[in-house]
Amino acid sequence: MAQQTKERRRLSSFGPLQLADHLGVPHWWWLDRARRLGLVDGPDRADGRWSADAAERIHERLAELRPKVGELPDLGASRAADVLAERLGVEVSPSTVRELARIGQLPMVGEYKERPLYCGLALESLAEREDAAAVLGRAERNGRLMVADEAAEYLRIRLSDFRHLKRAGVVAPVDWGHSPFRSRRRAPDVPLYRARDLDAVAEHPNVDLEAVRATPAGRRSPLVALPTTSGEAR
Missing domain, CATH: 1.10.10 (Arc Repressor Mutant, subunit A)
Known part of the structure; x- marks a missing residue:
């Protein structure tokens, strides 16, 4: 009987999911983290599976591995x-x-x-x-994100001034949101601007925000003189 048990053990093997179940750990723990971090050896069999002996060696190291792998999966x-x-x-x-x-x-x-x-x-x-x-x-x-009119208000300039900044590549969206007038099944189409990037506008060598803010309504923006970039964002 002991010989039969030993032989069954020699012949048994595990694929990745089976090994995670055998070890009593979540699939992400084994597939996405322990292996990605290089904390465990790969399959030791020619067919790409782990032998029972290899599984036992890994099981003996679980206490050591747990704090290194963590308890949270990768999340959205x-x-x-x-x-x-x-x-x-x-x-x-x-x-x-x-x-x-x-x-x-x-x-x-x-x-x-x-x-x-x-x-x-x-x-x-x-x-x-x-x-x-x-x-x-x-x-x-x-990281606060704003649509164009919010970004213009944040900078205390006109929306038309902000469009010049965008045209010149001084500001660019870091993300895109959904318009309330389009189905959410469609791709996001509203550019979103990051607060830290807007703060950096004041440091731009070709932008005088105080002069822009001081320009009366109806007068030409000083930002008109900014060159248009070839990679202007939509």
């Missing part, structure tokens, strides 16, 4: 925002999560249904940082 912006809000006790918007990704605080590691997925392990680390609330506050402020 909305779910990541919910996790941060729950752990830190503050309101967090999906746009703040996207800003965290822009500034390198929350890496994008993949896509699901053409939407970005953000690293769950980095999300855990961020939530545990002492300065997490301050980081989120800056990301929320700098």
Whole structure:
């Protein structure tokens, strides 16, 4: 009997999903994280499967692997925002999560249904940082997204002035939203501008915002003189 058990064990093997189930870990834990981080060896059989012995070796290391792999899967912006809000006790918007990704605080590691997925392990680390609330506050402020007329109001200039900034490539959208007059099944068509990029307009060498703001209604904008860029965003 012992010999038969030993032989069955020698012949048994596991594919990726079977091995995750055998180890008692979520599929994402094994497929998307432990292997991506290079924490475990690949298949040891010629047919691309793991032997029972290899599975046992991995099982013996689970306690060591768990903190390295983390407890959160990779998440979309909305779910990541919910996790941060729950752990830190503050309101967090999906746009703040996207800003965290822009500034390198929350890496994008993949896509699901053409939407970005953000690293769950980095999300855990961020939530545990002492300065997490301050980081989120800056990301929320700098990552605020505005449509063109809101952006013009933010800069305290006319919408026509803002269009000159866009034409000259001084400002450019970082994302796109859905118009309330179009079906959400269609691609986003409304350009969205980031607050931090709008703040940087004041530092542009060819833009004098105070002069623009001082131009009376009906008078030609000083921004007319800005050259048109070949890559002007729509």
